[in-house]
Amino acid sequence: MKFRSRNTVLFLMALLSANALAASDEKLDHDNSILSVFVQPSISFIGFTEREYFQDAIDTIYYEFKATAVNSAESLNVAKQDFQKVNFCFPITAGIQWQFQEDQFLSAGIGFIYDNESVVLTDRKSSTHSYKYTLQGVPLFLEYRLALPKNFITLSTGGLFSIAVRWYWALPGTEIYTTWGKLEAETPLWGAGFGVSLGYLFASWKNFKLYGDIGFNSISVKSNKAFSDIVPNGPEEKARWNLGGIQLQIRGSFGFWNKPKPKDDDDDDDDDGEGKKPKVKIIDDTKKDSVKVDSLKVAAQDSAKIDTSVVQDSAKVADSLKTAVQDSAGTAPKNAPAPQDAPQKSADPANVKSKGD
Numbered sequence: 001m002k003f004r005s006r007n008t009v010l011f012l013m014a015l016l017s018a019n020a021l022a023a024s025d026e027k028l029d030h031d032n033s034i035l036s037v038f039v040q041p042s043i044s045f046i047g048f049t050e051r052e053y054f055q056d057a058i059d060t061i062y063y064e065f066k067a068t069a070v071n072s073a074e075s076l077n078v079a080k081q082d083f084q085k086v087n088f089c090f091p092i093t094a095g096i097q098w099q100f101q102e103d104q105f106l107s108a109g110i111g112f113i114y115d116n117e118s119v120v121l122t123d124r125k126s127s128t129h130s131y132k133y134t135l136q137g138v139p140l141f142l143e144y145r146l147a148l149p150k151n152f153i154t155l156s157t158g159g160l161f162s163i164a165v166r167w168y169w170a171l172p173g174t175e176i177y178t179t180w181g182k183l184e185a186e187t188p189l190w191g192a193g194f195g196v197s198l199g200y201l202f203a204s205w206k207n208f209k210l211y212g213d214i215g216f217n218s219i220s221v222k223s224n225k226a227f228s229d230i231v232p233n234g235p236e237e238k239a240r241w242n243l244g245g246i247q248l249q250i251r252g253s254f255g256f257w258n259k260p261k262p263k264d265d266d267d268d269d270d271d272d273g274e275g276k277k278p279k280v281k282i283i284d285d286t287k288k289d290s291v292k293v294d295s296l297k298v299a300a301q302d303s304a305k306i307d308t309s310v311v312q313d314s315a316k317v318a319d320s321l322k323t324a325v326q327d328s329a330g331t332a333p334k335n336a337p338a339p340q341d342a343p344q345k346s347a348d349p350a351n352v353k354s355k356g357d
Helices: 002-023 051-068 072-077 285-330
Strands: 033-046 087-089 092-101 104-122 128-137 139-147 160-170 175-178 182-184 193-205 208-226 238-242 245-258
Touching (some): 033 104, 033 208, 051 104, 087 104, 092 139, 139 193, 160 208, 182 208, 193 245
Antiparallel strands (some): 033 092, 033 245, 092 104, 104 128, 104 139, 139 160, 193 208, 208 245
16 A cells, blocks of 8 residues: 555656646746745655664564464464665655745755655464654755856756755654654754755746755754663664655745736737836837938939930920921922032133134
């Protein structure tokens, strides 16, 4: 049942991520939220090395069951399960985020860590016995996140990378309880540990954003009791354990107070209302130049028409003069002597003979 529930959660997280990636094509240069709330489910591989104390107790009980068997048939009935060698769970955190300067964020949140490990042993009479231990944590944290500029690092999809550091405090409710007893952790004011992570804004839709983080945290706590109070043959010194480890996180945030988006030049100028930027009338000098050019073209066309009419009038005058000359030439006498180009020389009187001679 435990493994089935974990597989279901993993499947839902993967499905959510795939749907978010498929539903968003928006590429952001900055996260424009000023104040936002977030929920962050994660997968954590807890560095709980003290699990060996509980495994040793199970092994001891198993050998005791074996020792009480009176024959081989009863001995075959004795069986055990082992605790997992890796403690992984699904912590969830929630909080509020404030962007106090562009690409710089401060967050405060609270989380809940729960990891239940149980095994079943069977004795020589085939009776079952269940043993368990549960790690529980209620961490409070402050986080500083810096969004890295796109010109520094990005992917082809255009998302935003970020780095984050956290400081944790352990709140009441941080404890270990087992089949044999319970340990409550102390809650010092100076805190319990730190965390670092690298994030990537891989999907966004309007004011909703999804970050994926991978990181490491260390939440070290201690108790006034010893492990021997909660597990047979445990150490006698005061108990210490760590609830941190490698984490894979998905943060879904909703910005309820956001920076106004810059208005594009192509936006509709008819949009009015409070908070709107004043409209700026842009004078296009190229239109003036085109008007001037058109005017020059019209003037040139008019000048060409005037020149054509003058030429046509001149041709008409020339034709009229030619017609008049031709008319005057047609009315002259037929026997009129032809005009001479130069005057003839006068006859010499000596050479002129009279008719009588």
